[in-house]
Amino acid sequence: MNKTQIHIVGGGLAGCEAAWQCLRAGHDVRLYEMRPKKMTPAHATGDLAELVCSNSLKSMLPDTAPGLLKSEMQALDSLILKAAAHTAVPAGQALAVERTVFSLFILESLESFPGFKKVDAEVTELPPVGDNEAWIVASGPLTSQPLVDQLQGLCPDSRRLHFYDAIAPILETESIDESIVFRASRYDDSGDGDYWNVPLNKDEYEAFVDAVIAAEKMPLHDFEDVAYFESCLPIEVMIERGRETLRFGPMKPMGLVDPRTGHRPWAAVQLRMENKEGTMVSMVGFQTKMKWPEQKRVFSLLPGLKDVEFFRFGSVHRNSYLKSPDVLDRDLSFRSAPRIFLAGQITGVEGYTESAAIGLLAGRAASAKVQGQRFLMPPAGTIIGALYQYITEGGLGDFQPMNANLGLLPSLPKQRGMGKPQRKALQCARSREIFAAYANQLSGSSQNYQHGGVWNAQAGL
Numbered sequence: 001m002n003k004t005q006i007h008i009v010g011g012g013l014a015g016c017e018a019a020w021q022c023l024r025a026g027h028d029v030r031l032y033e034m035r036p037k038k039m040t041p042a043h044a045t046g047d048l049a050e051l052v053c054s055n056s057l058k059s060m061l062p063d064t065a066p067g068l069l070k071s072e073m074q075a076l077d078s079l080i081l082k083a084a085a086h087t088a089v090p091a092g093q094a095l096a097v098e099r100t101v102f103s104l105f106i107l108e109s110l111e112s113f114p115g116f117k118k119v120d121a122e123v124t125e126l127p128p129v130g131d132n133e134a135w136i137v138a139s140g141p142l143t144s145q146p147l148v149d150q151l152q153g154l155c156p157d158s159r160r161l162h163f164y165d166a167i168a169p170i171l172e173t174e175s176i177d178e179s180i181v182f183r184a185s186r187y188d189d190s191g192d193g194d195y196w197n198v199p200l201n202k203d204e205y206e207a208f209v210d211a212v213i214a215a216e217k218m219p220l221h222d223f224e225d226v227a228y229f230e231s232c233l234p235i236e237v238m239i240e241r242g243r244e245t246l247r248f249g250p251m252k253p254m255g256l257v258d259p260r261t262g263h264r265p266w267a268a269v270q271l272r273m274e275n276k277e278g279t280m281v282s283m284v285g286f287q288t289k290m291k292w293p294e295q296k297r298v299f300s301l302l303p304g305l306k307d308v309e310f311f312r313f314g315s316v317h318r319n320s321y322l323k324s325p326d327v328l329d330r331d332l333s334f335r336s337a338p339r340i341f342l343a344g345q346i347t348g349v350e351g352y353t354e355s356a357a358i359g360l361l362a363g364r365a366a367s368a369k370v371q372g373q374r375f376l377m378p379p380a381g382t383i384i385g386a387l388y389q390y391i392t393e394g395g396l397g398d399f400q401p402m403n404a405n406l407g408l409l410p411s412l413p414k415q416r417g418m419g420k421p422q423r424k425a426l427q428c429a430r431s432r433e434i435f436a437a438y439a440n441q442l443s444g445s446s447q448n449y450q451h452g453g454v455w456n457a458q459a460g461l
C-alpha cells in the first residue's frame with residue numbers, strides 16, 4: 001500500500017483526537033499548531049489540547065448525555081478520554097483533569113507513533129490535496145483569519161460562516177406548566193399553534209425586567225467587544241435601551257390571547273420547537289449573557305416555568321463556526337472539496353468533549369476515505385450519532401452550536417406510573433443498546449472497536 005498522509009490543522013481537542021484515530025489506522029499524520037508562535041486570544045500556552053477555561057469534561061453519570069457520550073467515545077478508543085482518565089482529579093460526579101499533565105499525556109501518546117509529526121506553524125492556505133492524502137481542519141472557535149478566508153472559499157456563500165454565536169436557551173417541553181403556558185401561533189385562533197406562549201401581566205413583566213437587570217452577567221473577554229447584530233441583541237442589552245423594549249421585541253404580545261383570561265397578555269415569551277417530536281423548545285429571541293445559574297433563577301420566575309429544565313443555556317460569544325448542514329457531506333468532508341474534512345467546534349458543536357467527539361468521527365472518516373473505504377457513522381439514537389446528525393442535517397430552527405443533551409435523542413412515550421427520572425434512565429438504556437449494536441457492526445467490519453458499556457473511569461487506564 002502507498003504511504004498515506006493526513007494533515008490536521010489545529011492541535012486542540014478535536015485535532016488531537018482526529019490525529020490519534022488516523023495514526024491508529026496506520027496513516028502518517030502531520031499536525032499543524034500555530035501556538036505558541038501565534039497565540040489565540042483565549043489560549044495561554046503552546047500545549048496540545050489546551051483547556052481554555054474550566055478543567056471539567058462534565059458529568060460521568062451514566063444516565064446523562066455527557067455520561068453517555070463518554071462511554072461511547074471510550075468504546076471508540078478516544079485519546080481525549082484516555083488522557084482524562086489518566087489525569088483525573090477529584091471532582092465528584094464530574095470528570096475533571098489536571099490540565100498540564102492532560103496535555104502532556106496527549107503529546108506523548110501521539111509521539112509514540114513514528115508516523116506522527118507536529119509542525120509548529122500557522123496554516124494560512126489549504127494546498128491542493130494529493131491522491132494519498134486528506135486534510136482535516138480542526139482550528140476551533142478562534143480560527144486564525146487567513147484560514148477563515150480559505151474556508152470561506154470552500155463555502156458556496158459567505159453567510160455559511162459565523163463569527164459569533166448568540167444562543168437562546170433550550171428548554172425541556174415536559175417541564176413546562178401547560179396550565180399556564182398555552183399553544184398558539186400569532187393571529188391564529190384555531191386553538192392549536194406552533195408556539196408555546198408564556199403570558200405575563202404588567203406586574204410580572206416589571207418583576208422580570210428587574211430580575212434581568214439585577215442578574216450577574218458573564219464578563220466580556222477583551223476580544224469579545226462585540227458590536228452586536230441588531231437582530232440578535234442579548235435581552236439585557238435590549239433592556240438597557242428602555243424597560244419597554246422587550247415588550248416591543250421578543251416579548252411582544254400582539255396576536256395572542258391568553259385562554260385563562262380571554263385577553264391579550266401584557267407581554268409574552270414565545271417558545272419554538274427545536275425538534276420534530278416537540279420535546280425541546282427554544283426561547284425565541286432570548287439570547288443572553290446572564291450566568292447559567294442566574295438564567296435558571298431568572299427564567300424560572302416566568303409564569304409556567306417555575307420547574308423548567310434546561311437542555312442548553314443561552315450565551316453570546318466569539319465563535320467561528322460553519323453552517324455545516326449546508327456545506328458538509330455525510331462523511332464530514334466539504335461538498336466542494338471531498339478530501340478536506342471539518343472537525344471540532346467549528347462544525348457547530350459546543351464543548352470540549354463534543355468537539356473531541358467530532359474530531360474522532362472526522363479522523364475515522366478521513367482514514368477510511370484515503371483507503372478507498374467509507375466509515376460507518378453512528379446512528380442518531382446514540383449521543384455521538386445525534387450530534388453528528390445535528391451538524392450534517394441541522395435542526396428545525398436556525399443552525400446554532402449544540403452541546404450533547406438528552407433532547408437530541410428520541411424520547412420515550414409517557415407511561416402511567418413512570419416518573420421522569422425512570423423514563424430518562426430507560427431512554428439512556430435504549431441508547432446504550434443502540435450503541436452496542438453499532439459497535440457490533442463495526443467489530444464485524446474491518447473497523448474494529450471495543451464494545452460500549454457505561455463510562456468507566458478505570459477502563460481507560
Ligand SMILES: Cc1cc2nc3c(=O)[nH]c(=O)nc-3n(C[C@H](O)[C@H](O)[C@H](O)COP(=O)(O)OP(=O)(O)OC[C@H]3O[C@@H](n4cnc5c(N)ncnc54)[C@H](O)[C@@H]3O)c2cc1C
Nearest residue numbers: 010012013014034053054123139140144344345351352355
Ligand atoms: C473563552 C472560551 C472559553 C471556553 N470555555 C469552555 C468550557 O469551560 N468548557 C467547554 O466545554 N468548552 C469551553 N469553550 C469551548 C471550547 O474551547 C471548545 O469546545 C473546544 O476547545 C473546541 O475544541 P476544538 O479542537 O474544536 O478547538 P480548540 O481547542 O480551540 O483547538 C483549535 C486549535 O487550532 C489552532 N489554530 C487555529 N487556527 C490555526 C491555523 N490557521 N493554523 C494552525 N493552528 C490553528 C488553535 O491555536 C487551537 O489550538 C470555551 C471557548 C472559549 C473561546
